[in-house]
Amino acid sequence: MSSTQEIYKSVVKRDPDQPEFHQAVKEVLETIEPALQRHPEFRNAKVAERLVEPERIITFRVPWVDANGDVQVNRGYRVEFNSAIGPYKGGLRFHPSVNLSILKFLGFEQIFKNALTTTSIGGGKGGSDFDPKGKTDQEVMNFCQSFMSELFRHIGAWTDVPAGDIGVGGREIGFLFGHYKRLANRFEGVLTGKGLNWGGSLIRPEATGYGTVYFAQEMLKTRKTDLKGKTCLISGAGNVAQFAAEKALEFGAKVISFSDSNGFIIDEEGIDREKLDFVMELKNARRGRIREYVSKYPSASYQKADPSLDHNPLWDVKADIALPCATQNEVKAKDAQNLVRNNCVCLAEGANMPSTPDAIDVFLDNDMLYGPAKAANAGGVATSALEMSQNSMRLSWTREEVDKRLHDIMINIHSTCWECADEFGKPGNLMVGANIAGFLKVANAMMDQGVV
Numbered sequence: 230m231s232s233t234q235e236i237y238k239s240v241v242k243r244d245p246d247q248p249e250f251h252q253a254v255k256e257v258l259e260t261i262e263p264a265l266q267r268h269p270e271f272r273n274a275k276v277a278e279r280l281v282e283p284e285r286i287i288t289f290r291v292p293w294v295d296a297n298g299d300v301q302v303n304r305g306y307r308v309e310f311n312s313a314i315g316p317y318k319g320g321l322r323f324h325p326s327v328n329l330s331i332l333k334f335l336g337f338e339q340i341f342k343n344a345l346t347t348t349s350i351g352g353g354k355g356g357s358d359f360d361p362k363g364k365t366d367q368e369v370m371n372f373c374q375s376f377m378s379e380l381f382r383h384i385g386a387w388t389d390v391p392a393g394d395i396g397v398g399g400r401e402i403g404f405l406f407g408h409y410k411r412l413a414n415r416f417e418g419v420l421t422g423k424g425l426n427w428g429g430s431l432i433r434p435e436a437t438g439y440g441t442v443y444f445a446q447e448m449l450k451t452r453k454t455d456l457k458g459k460t461c462l463i464s465g466a467g468n469v470a471q472f473a474a475e476k477a478l479e480f481g482a483k484v485i486s487f488s489d490s491n492g493f494i495i496d497e498e499g500i501d502r503e504k505l506d507f508v509m510e511l512k513n514a515r516r517g518r519i520r521e522y523v524s525k526y527p528s529a530s531y532q533k534a535d536p537s538l539d540h541n542p543l544w545d546v547k548a549d550i551a552l553p554c555a556t557q558n559e560v561k562a563k564d565a566q567n568l569v570r571n572n573c574v575c576l577a578e579g580a581n582m583p584s585t586p587d588a589i590d591v592f593l594d595n596d597m598l599y600g601p602a603k604a605a606n607a608g609g610v611a612t613s614a615l616e617m618s619q620n621s622m623r624l625s626w627t628r629e630e631v632d633k634r635l636h637d638i639m640i641n642i643h644s645t646c647w648e649c650a651d652e653f654g655k656p657g658n659l660m661v662g663a664n665i666a667g668f669l670k671v672a673n674a675m676m677d678q679g680v681v
Contacts, residue, residue, distance in 0.1 A: 231278060236258055237258050240281050244333075249331050249334040250334045253334040253582060255586070256586065260660060261277070263653045264665045268672070270676065274680070279675065279680075283311075284310065285309040287308075287355075287383050288306055291304065293368070296365050296367065304358055305355070305380065307353065307354075308329075308335075310351070311671060312351035314671060316351060316386070317353030317388070317389035318352070318389075318391075318614070319352060320335075320355075320392045320393055320397065321356045321401075322397065323356055323396030335581055337352065338603050341663065341667030342604070343607075345667050346610060357372075361397075362516070370404045373401055373405045377408040381409050381412045390617060391420055391421075392422050395556070402424075403423070403424060406423060418616065425625075428619075429616065430626070430631055431628040433609075434468060434472070435472040435475070438468065438469045438472025439473070439635060440611065440639045442456070443476070443608065444604060445575055445600060448575055448643065449575055457480060459549040460549050462548040462573075463487060464555040465555035465556075466487040466519045467512060469579045471513075473579050474500060477552070485548065486546065488519060488543055488555060489555075491519070492532050492534045493519065493541075494519055494523060494531050539561065541559065544567050545564075547571045551573050552578075553576070553584065554579030554580050556581075556583065557583060558582065558583065560588045562585060566591055568597070569597060577598075578600060578605045581602050593658060599659060601664075604646050604662075607638075645666050649665050
């Protein structure tokens with residue numbers, strides 16, 4: 230029987246060039262040790278050893294023709310990590326940074342996130358190093374059709390149901406689904422995030438951002454407070470950040486920031502509904518950069534990103550709530566120290582693994598409310614599961630019904646994490662609660678199904 234430390238060492242030895250995956254595995258293994266001690270049968274069956282190895286990884290070439298008639302070649306991936314509790318479920322990411330380490334970390338996280346939603350979906354992730362930025366609709370369609378020409382062999386409503394992620398929005402999902410339908414000769418719920426008039430669900434675009442704010446609200450309730458009147462820092466300016474801002478405004482919070490890869494804006498007057506509409510039009514329709522915000526609203530300030538810094542000045546702006554909604558490892562130890570120094574009371578992760586391990590230690594050591602991504606941003610995949618249910622039943626629920634189901638799911642996820650943390654001697658530590666609760670559900674299913 231291997232200790233969790235030995236399992237981690239074997240992961241690093243097997244795949245030494247996958248730091249993001251190592252980080253995700255280490256966090257989970259360190260926190261589930263009490264569960265393994267309580268359940269020696271898991272050790273005997275080597276559940277943890279099996280859990281850290283994907284069931285299947287598909288890698289493939291994606292050739293496509295650009296607007297100049299030149300052939301381009303990208304690499305496509307699908308990591309089908311664990312199907313113990315249901316078909317693989319997880320997004321597709323189109324971004325130049327995509328590699329196997331990032332997709333394995335995302336797929337691994339997805340196992341536990343999906344388990345926490347209480348829906349029957351396993352963990353997976355995929356994508357490509359293709360960059361949709363600056364591409365024409367025709368070029369994006371050419372790429373998506375080539376990508377799906379291989380992926381369609383490996384997915385299906387009862388096998389693997391991809392969704393969108395960074396670089397994959399409604400346009401890309403439409404092109405991917407259309408080509409899947411043509412190749413497979415089936416109209417089925419094989420992708421989520423579809424258009425509303427052909428099988429999509431209301432609230433799905435909003436779900437990750439809304440869910441993160443619902444989770445933050447539940448965290449604040451444990452300190453006898455709420456979002457009303459609180460100042461919020463939000464990173465990112467894409468789908469998650471936009472709808473986190475929208476829901477935060479509904480709860481009476483004051484949102485003062487957005488960012489993208491070039492820099493960030495601070496609007497101390499507050500980003501109201503009118504300003505948020507401008508950001509949505511800027512990013513979704515015009516695909517512009519967030520610096521254009523200050524041209525429209527001169528009272529705001531813009532700071533260019535400086536990769537040479539060991540911190541992000543965005544997180545050194547005084548605020549009560551932090552909602553990182555951009556990308557992995559964007560909140561480092563110094564950022565966490567700055568947030569604590571400025572009396573930030575709560576951080577809920579809208580992005581996947583946006584806080585480094587050192588940053589998380591700072592939050593926990595200072596008794597700051599910390600909502601880990603696999604719990605706080607599970608609203609997106611939870612609503613994807615609701616979309617799958619609607620597709621299976623050939624139904625379309627109202628906006629109010631889907632939003633209520635999402636809200637109830639996020640309340641339940643918070644209470645599950647809170648209670649599990651308390652049960653295993655780490656009261657208030659939602660990271661421990663999320664990891665152990667998700668692990669127990671998947672581990673028990675794996676035990677029932679034998680050595681597969």
